[in-house]
Amino acid sequence: MNEARAPYLKVENVTKKFGDFAAIKDICLEVFESEFVCFLGPSGCGKTTLLRAIAGLDIQTSGRIEQAGRDISNLPPTERDFGIVFQSYALFPNLTVFKNVAYGLENRKMAKADITARVDELLQLVGMPDQGPKYPAQLSGGQQQRVALARALATSPGLLLLDEPLSALDAKVRLRLRHEIKELQRQLGVTTIMVTHDQEEALTMADRIVVMNEGVIDQVGTPLEIYRRPASPFVADFIGAMNFLSAVAGGDGTVRLHGVELSAIEGTDGLDEGTAVTLCLRPEDIVTRAVESGAPNAFEATVADLEFLGSFYRASLTAKGVENTRFQADFSVNLVRDLGIEVGKTLTVAFPADRIRVFAGT
C-alpha cells in the first residue's frame, strides 16, 4: 500500500519536441531524496534535454514534473528549487570567487556578516579557503568547477543538477574531482542529478544510473545491475567492453555457438529452438586458468592476437576450427606469464553460464 518512501522528484510522461523532432519521448522516472542519479548516454540521447526540462530552462512539450510534492511542470526556473553546474563552469568572469559564490545570497536580504560566513563555509567545503579574492581566470579548470559547485550549493537548494561538470577537465583532475563531488554529496545529502556521457564516471559516482538512448530510457538500475545485467544490447555495448557473438537458441536454456553447446541463464526463457540470438559476455569474465576440457561451457580457442594494455592483456581468440568467430578475453599479466600465453597458442576457455547474456535477434 504505502511505499517505503515517496520519490522526491517525479517525472511523468515527459516529451520534449523541437519542431517535429522529439528529443525525449514519454520519459517516466522517479528520484528519491538524497539519491545521486546519473543520466548516461551518447551525445544526442536526450539526457541534457531531460535535465533542462527538470530545471525549467527548456520546459517540456508535454508531461508532468513534480518536486517535493509540488507540481513544477510549467514553472519558470526562478520559481523552482535547484542549483546547477555547467560544463563551461559559467562563472561570472568580472566577479571574484567570493562574489560569485555570494551572488545568489545577496539577493535574499541576508545580513552581510551572514553572507560572508556562508561563503567562507562553502569555500572551505569545496577545499578552496583563502581563494575568495581571486578572479575565475586566475584559477585552474578544476578550481573553477569547485567554485561553480559552491555557488550552486550556496542557497541550499533541494536539488543539485550537474550538466557534464567534469568533461572540460584533464583526466587526472577529473578523477580527483569525481571523488570529491561524490563525497560532498554524501556529506550534504542533497538530491543530485548528473548528466554524463562517461560511463566510468557514472559507474563510480551514481547510486542509480539512467541509461538513455535516442530519447528514451533503456535501463534504470544500480551501477552493478547495469554492468552485470544490461537490459538491452545497447546498454551492454555502451557500458564496458563486451563480446557480441551470433548464436542460435538450443532450447532448455542452452545456446549453440558454431557447434559449441553452451548453457546460459539470462535471457533464454521463451526462446524457441533455432532462434537466432546474440550472446553477450564481457572479456574479463572469460576464464582459462584451471579449466579442464570437458568442463561446462568449455571449449578450445586459439590466440590470434595479444595486446598489452598495461595492467592486463586483451587477447583476441578464435574458437578452434571456427575461423570467423572472434572474441576478446582479458587476461591478467600474471596469468599470461604463468600459462605462457602467446599468439598461436591454443587454450581451453570457459564462458561462465551466470555471466552470459542472451538477446533475441542478431
Place this chain on the structure above:
Amino acid sequence: MTDGPQAGVIEAPLVKPKVGREDWVMRAGLAVIGVYLLVAVVFPLYTILSKSFQDERGTFIGLDNYAEYFATPALFYSINNSLTVSVISMVITVGLAFGYAYGLTRSCMPGKGVFKAIALIPILAPSLLPAISLRYLFGAQGMIKGLLMGETIYGPIGIVIGEVFWTFPHALLIIFTALSLSDARLYEAAEALGASKLRTFFTVTLPGAKYGLISACFVVFTLVITDFGVPKVIGGGYNVLAVDIYKQVVGQRNFQMGAVVGLVLLAPALLAFIADRMIQGKQVALLSARAVPYEPRPDRRFDLAMLAFCGTVAFIIIGILAVAQFAALVKFWPYNLSLVLDSYQFDLMDGGSWGAFWNSLKMAAWTAVIGTAVIFTGAYLVEKSKGFEHGRGLIQLMCMIPLAVPGIVLGLAYIFFFNALGNPLGFIYHTLIILVLCTITHFYTVSHLTATTALKQMDAEFEAVSSSLKVPFYRTFVRVTVPVCMPAILDISIYLFVNAMTTVSAVIFLYSADTQLASVAVLNMDDAGDTAPAAAMGMMIVYTSATVRLLHFLLTRGIARRTQAWRKR
C-alpha cells in the same frame, strides 16, 4: 478528429509554461525596442515609398513620377554616372587597401603601427574635407594642377580621388582582418611542397582573403554610391544620384521627385547589401582554433618595396589633410600666403558659426550615450531572451535594414514621416532630438552587430545560472553582462560619436537654424564660397574626432587595467 497512425492514443496535453514576472519584463523590453525600430526605421521608409507614388498634393498617381524621371535624361543619366564612379573607386580603393594591408601583415617593414594609424585617419573626417583639399591641389589655382594634364578636377576624376581617400580605411580594416586570420601551417605546407612565392600567393593568400576582399568591395561601392559630400563639392556638372536628391529637395522643393531618386539610389545599395549578406553566409570559419598565426620573415627587397608603397599611400593621406589645414590658415590663397586665424571666425561667415560646432559636439555626445544604451540593450534582448521567436527574428531584420539605406534617403524619409500633419511625434521636427534619432538609426546596424558579436562570446549559461540562483536577469545584465562587454560598448559609443561628428548626408535635410551642425556648416560655407573657413571647420571635426578617439584609447586602457583585471591570468 482524424486519428494519426497511433489510432486510439490520446495526445498528451501540452504544457503551457507559466509566464513569470521576468518574462514580462523581457517581453516589455522587446516590445519597446520593436516599437522604436518601427518608428525610427520602418514607418519613415514606408512614407518615402508612398510619397514616390503621389503628386505634390498627396494624390496617388501610380508610377507617373517614375515615368517622368526616366523621361528626363538630366536625371536618369545620373544612374550611369553614379555606377561609374562607384565601380572605379571600388577597384582602386580595394586594390590599394589590399597592397597596404599586405604590407602590414606579410612584411617585416618598420613602423607598422604608425602606418596603420595613418591609414585610419580619413575615418575621422567628413567626406567633404578631401574634396575641399582637392580644390586647393588641382583646382583652377591648384598647387599641382599640372599633374592632371589639362583635365579638370571638377567631375569624375575629383570624385574618384576624394572617395578613394575617404573609403580607404573602411576597406583596409576589412582586408587587414582577413589577411591577419591566416594559418601559418598552410604556408609551411606550400613551402614544403615546393610552391613558388607567386603560386603560394594565388593558392593560399588570395583564397584565404577572398571573402574579405568581396566584402570590402561591397562596402566601398555602397559608401561611394550613397556619399553626398565628395560629389557635392568637387562633382561640378557631373551629376550623381545622392546630389540629385539634394538638388530636387533643397533646390527645387520637388519632394516627390526627391523620393523617386531616393528609391532609385536605394536599389543598388540594397542589392549590394543582400549580395554581401549571402556571400557572408557562405563563409565558413577558415581559421580553426588550432591554427598557428602567420609570422612574416624578413626579406630585405620585399620589405623595402612594401615600405615604399605604404609610405607613398600614407604620404598622400597626410598630404591631403595637411593641404586642408594649410588652406584653413592661409590668408588669401594663392596671393597672400601669410598664416592667420581669420578662417576660424566662423561667426562672421555665411552659413557657419561656432554654435554649429558646439551643436555637433552635443549631438554626437547624445548619439553616443543614447545610441549605445538603446542598441546594446536591444541586442541583448534579441540575443538572450527566450521564446517569441518570430518577434525576435523581425526585430533582428529591422536592425539590419539601416545598413542598406543611404543616409540621404533616410534623412528625406524622416522629413516625410515626422513632418507629416497629425504625426504625434511631429514636435521633434527641427530639434536636436530628430538629429540624434536619425544619426543613431543611420549607424544602427554596425553597432548592433558589434554588440551581438560581443554577446555571443559570453557564456550562454549566465542567464540559466542566475535564474537558478533566483537573481532576476536584469540584475545580471547590470552586474555581469555590461561590465564584461565594456570594451564592445566603448567601441560602439566611439563609433557613434565619430560618425555623428562627420555625417552630412543623414542630417542635411533635418537641421534648423538653431541646430546647425559643424559638418553641415562645412557644406554651407563651401557653397557660399568661403572655402577656407570650410576647410578650417572640417579640420576642427578631424581634431575633435581624433581627440575623442585618443581619449577612448586611454580610457579603454585605464578601464582594462582597473576593472578588467580578471582578463589577465
